[in-house]
Amino acid sequence: MVENRPFLNFLTHLVLILGIAMVVFPVYLAFIASTRGPSDFLTGVVPLTPGTQMIQNYGVLLGAGASNAGAPPFLLMLGNSLVMAILVAIGKIAISIISAFAIVYFRFPFRVVAFWIIFMTLMLPIEVRILPTYKVVADLGLLNSYSGLVIPVIASATATFLFRQFFLTVPEEMMEAARVDGAGALKFFWDILLPLSRTNIAALFIIMFIYGWNQYLWPMLITTEPRYYTVVMGIKRLAAVLEGDTQWNLVMAGVILAALPPVLVIIFMQRLFVKGLVETEK
Template structure:
C-alpha cells in the first residue's frame, strides 16, 4: 500500500506546477507580444498583460500579410503547412502499415533483411541524405510543388517498426479463423487489422502531423516561389528583416497562429493518442 504523505504530495505537485510554468510561460509571453504594438518590446521592459493591438496584429497576418516579409498572406502559408502535414501523416501511415503487414503476414525470402534495411534508415534522416534527395527531386521536375514537399519525407521506419510490433501481438488463431472463413489477405487486412490498429493509427497520425508541420530545412531548400512557402518559413522571413527593426509583434502573432493547428489536433485526438501509446491489451 502506498502511504499518503502530505509532504511528498506537496513536493510532487510543486514539481508539476514548476514544470508546467516552465513550458507555458514562454507561450504566454508570445501571446502577450502578439497583442502589443511594434515598439513596445524595444524598450527593454517585458509587459505581462495583453495589449490592445490583438485585432490589428492578427488581421495584418491573416489579411494582407506583411509586405516587409516578402511573402504571401500568412493564411496561405498556414494552408500550405496544413496540406503538407496531412499528406505526410497519411502517407507515412499508409506506407508503414502496408509494409508492416507484408513483413509480418507474408512469407517471402529476405523479409527479415527487408525489415532491418527499413529499420536502418532511422540512422539516415533527411538532413544526411538531403543533397542526393534534392538532386532526384530536381531531375524529376518536382521543385516548387506539393509532391516535392511531401514525397521525400513520406517514408517512416519508426511507424513501420511500431505497426510490425503491434501485428506480432495479434494471435495467429485470428488469422487462421479468417482464412477458414474464406477471407483473403486484403479482406483480413481491411476488416480485422485496420479496426484493431485504430488507436495506433491515431497516435502515429498526431506524431507525424507535427513532424510534417514543423518541417523547415526541406521546404526551404526546394521552394523558391512564395505560393509554396510554409508557415515555419513565413515566421523566419518575418523575423529576418533586412531594413529596419524586426516587428516582433507580428513574429509572435505568427508563432501563436502556427502553434494552433497542432494543439487542436492533439486536443481533439487526445483520447486515441493516449490509448495508442499505453494500451497493451488488444
C-alpha cells in the same frame, strides 16, 4: 495499497506545476507580444499583461501586412503547411502499416533483411541524405510542388517498426480463424488489423502531423516560389527583414497562429493518442 504521504503528494504536484510553468510561460510571452506594438518589447522591460493591439496585429498579419513585412500572405502559408502535414501523416501511416503487414504476415525471401534495412534508415535523417534527395526530386521535376514537399519525407521507419511490433502481438489464432472463414489477406487486413490498430494510428497521426507541420529545411530547399512557402518559412522571413526593424509583434502573432493547428489536433485526438501510447487493444 498506495500509502498516503502528503509531503510526497505536495512535492509531486509542485514539480508538475513548475514543469508546466516552464513550458507555458514562453508561449504566454509570445501571446503578450502579439497583442502589443512593435516597440514594446524593445524598451528593456518585458510586459506581462495583454496589450490593446491584438485585433490590429492579427488583422495585419492575416491581411496584406505579411507581404509588406517580407513574407507571402500568412493564410496561404498556413494552408500549405496544413496540406503538407496532413499528406505526410496519412502517407507515412499508409506506407508503414502496409509494409509492416507484408513483413509480418507474408513469407518471402529476405523479408527479415528488408525489415532491418528499413530499420537502419532511422540513422539517416533527411539532413544526411538531403543532397541526393534534392537531386532526385529536381530530376523528376518536382521542385516547387506539393509532391516535392511531401513524397521525399513520406516514408517512416519508426512507424513501420511500431506497426510491426503491434502486429506481432496479434494472436495467430485470429488469422487462422479468418482464413477458415474464407477471408483473404486483404480482407483480414481491412476488417481485423485496421480496427485493432485504430489507437496506434491515431497516436502516430499526431506525431507525424507535427513532424510534417514543423518541416523547415526541406521546404526551404525545394521551394523558390512564394505560393509554396510553409508557415515556418514565413515566420523566418518575418523575423529576418532586410531593411528596417523586425516587427516582433507580427512575428509573435505568426508564432501563435502556427501553434494553433497542432494544438487543436492534439486536443481533439487526445483520448486516442493516450490509448495508443499506453494500451494495446486486441
